Amino acid sequence: MYGIEQKNAIEMAIDEINESRMLGDIRVVGIHMDDGADKAQTVNIFQxxxxxxxVQVILGASLATLSFAADPIAQAAGVPVIASSNTAAGITDIGNYIFRTSPPENILFPGVLAYAERKYNIKKAAQLYGIDDQLMKSAYLIHKEALAGAGIEVLLSETFNRGDVDFSAQLTKIKAAGPDVVVLGALAEESANILYQARQLGIGDNVVFLGANAAISTKLFELAGPAANGFLVGASWYAEYPSPKNQAFVAAYVKRYGHKPDVFGAQAYDAAYIVAEAVRRVGRTDDRKAIRDAIAATRDFTGVIGKLSFSATREPIVTPKVLEARGGSFVPAE
Amino acid sequence: MNDLLAAYGNLIDMIFLNSIIAYSVWLTLSANMFSMATGGFLSLGAYTCVYLTMQHGLPFFAGAAAAALAATAVALILGLPLLRLRGDYFALATLAFTEVVRVVALNWESVTGGALGIFNIPKYTDTAVLLIVFVLAVYFCWALEHSPEGRARRSMRRDETPAAAMGVNIFTHKLALFAASGFLAGLAGALAGHLNYFIGPNDFGLMRTIDALAYPILGGVNSLAGPALGAAVFTIFPEFLRFSNQMREIILGAVFVLAVLLLPNGLTSFRGFRGSRRRERRMGVREKGGG
Known part of the structure; x- marks a missing residue:
């Protein structure tokens, strides 16, 4: 689901790296394996x-729950891992060989909230999240903490289960409580349904909806239509991000695959280049420890998502961007 | 050789683990109980063991024993009312149990970590432990098959009414088998919990239950080797087909449909494995020696 775009982007990056001979005689060989989103299979693959x-480096796994099971193996073997779509808290705590280029929700959300506070008068909030989804539960806790930190009162927290399509019961309660802002811990499809049904139930434009990073998908607009307008999310990247490097990446990707990359593809593309850059600095490929240290030393790397450094805990330091759904795509919020 | 072992270590572990689960399912299937409680027992075993070892510092051995006993107790309590149901109704009721366990695991945050699951679980389960439990499970099933219980079960499997008329207490036999199945699944759950550093509520849901049912059905319910063979094939196949990427699930499904159509009694009924198929057909089901 999230994996294909990353595979495409990484394969493109590897071809570019080999063609440009930026590593001299070292050729990068990518091995891609599909884990079927299954824990045991992911562990098999890592082994x-x-x-x-x-391999010298592993890029993946695509889902945080898989990484929790498989990353300890790489950590024990001393093989660096860079994830580009794990946004749950605690991934890089697994060990000093585990990195990610996907900023977790706790880096992104405070920016979104601060923007919403500046623009709107926010005093009371409601939260609605997926209780049986690892990622969404994690997002909910981060949202809750950020709201508390901003002194915003949470009137109520409502939950739903994966696969739910009817949110009218929860939304009716939320409407009755009358919050200024509704914070969603929901994936794209669920977010779209919630936004659509909220407008149907007569929750007006004066109520702002904030979402999680994982809600970013073109699917959101297919399902929600104009009801998505005004929905705010945080991201490291968006397709129209005007840096020359990103424009070149998006153009090359569209040319090669026929559609625009998604945010995870962009983060995966940068992960591949960060590895290449680290190998270039080390100058050889037979020393995983040296490669790890070089990756850890990445500072102000210019990628398609902008400047990226790794923190002491191997989390990405990027400039979070606040995006607003407007007319069928996510645009930088003004 | 060492590299090869390290490269496929988890695969070997999974084969043993899935085989143990397969025997747990086999115990119910071979007595005409289509139980879908396997996921629930696995979950119960995994959370019980991980909770005891991580929160209360119990040794792994004690945690695993407690997990197996807890699952046995739940199986007994569950079996009392549910075994009065038959066929599809029993299957649905046991499936409901698996779902209830999953929902409890999602919401009982102080013990299960909720949707976030439990991570950084110490790895205690290794290939040796799995091998030992696997051998014990096979021995248990073998001994059962060659005891009066095995004979009673074979007669029940053919037709319960004449079996009851011959003095077989159907209910007691089924309850005992259901409890034994719970014991094995609970133990397997404990082993699974300490195998891969992380467990979450969705690890042991409907999908895991259906996979578990597929092992003995694919391998063959009428043979003691069936469950292990089915589990091994089912576990190795996805690795074997990895080159086909996204096509893999489709190929896997097609292969299983073919296997069920061509070898309705499972892989162990294949001519190469044992006697002629005609004899089998004449006998209806295969009678094991000692009966």
């Missing part, structure tokens, strides 16, 4: 990549 294919 095989490390012990049989003897």
């Amino acid at each position: 095989r990549l490390i012990n049989q294919d003897k």
Whole structure:
């Protein structure tokens, strides 16, 4: 689901790196394996990549729950891992070989909230989140903490389950409580349904909806239509981000694959280049420890998502961007 | 050789683990109980063991024993009312149990971590432990098959009414088997909990239950080797087909449909494995020796 765009972007990056000969005689060989979003299969793959294919670096896994199971193996074997779509808290705490280019929700959301506070008069909030989804539960806790930190009173917290399509019960309660802002811990499809049904139930434009990073998808607009307008999310990247590097990336990607990349593709593309850059600095490929140290030393790397450095805890330091849904796409919020 | 072992270590572990689960399912299937409680027992075992070892500092051995016993107790309590149901109704009721366990795991945050699951679980389960439990499980099933219980079960499987007329207490037999199935699944759950550093409520849901049912059905319910063979094939196949990427699930499904159509008694009924198929057809089901 989230994996294909990352695979595409990484393969494109590897071809570019090899063609440009930025690593001299070192050629990068990518091995892609599909884990079927299954924990046991992900662990199988990590073991095989490390012990049989003897890879220097692993880019992945696509889902945080898989990383929690598989990353300890790479950590124990001393193989650096860079994830580009894990946004749950605690991934890089697994060990000093685990990195990510996907900023977690706790880096992104405070910016979104601060923007909303500046623009609107926010005093009371409601939260609505997926209780059985690892990522969304994690997002909910981060949202809650950020709201408390901003002194915004949370009137009520409502929940739903994965696969739910009818949110009218929760939204009716939220409408009755009368919050200024509704914070969603929901994936794209659920967010779209919630936005659509909220407007149907007569929750007006004076109520602002804030969402999680994982809600970013073109699917949101297909399902919600104009009801998505005004929905605010935080992201490291958006397709129209006007840096020359990003424009070149998006153009090349569209040319090669026929559609625009998504945010996880962009983060995966940068992860591949960060590895290449680290290998270039080390100058050889037989020392995983040196490669790890070089990755950890990444400072102000210019990627398609902008400048990226790794913090002491191997989290990405990027400039979070606040995006607003407007007319069928996410645009920088003004 | 060491590299090869390291590269496929988890695969080998998963084969043993899934085989243990397969025998747990086999115990119910071989007595005409289509139980879908496996996921619930696995979950119960995993959370019980991880809770005891991580929160109360119990040794792994004690935690696993407690997990197996807890699942057995729940199976007994569950079996008392549910075993009065038959066929589809029993399947649905046991499926409901698996779902209830999943929802409890989602909401009982102080013990299960809720949707976030539990991470940084110490790895205690290794290949040796799995091998030992696997051998014990096979021995248990073998001994059962060659005891009077095995004979009673075979007669029940053919037709419960004449079996009851011959003096087999159907209900007691089923309850005991259901409890034994719970014991094995609970133990397997405890082993699974300490295998991969992380567990979450959705690890042991409907999908895991259906996979578990597929092991003995694919391998063959009428043979003691069936469950292990089915589990091994089912576990290795996705790795074997990895080159096909997204096509894999489709190929996997097609292969299983073919296997069920061509070998309705499971892989162990394949001519190469044992006697002629005609004899089998004449016998209806295969009678094991000692009966």
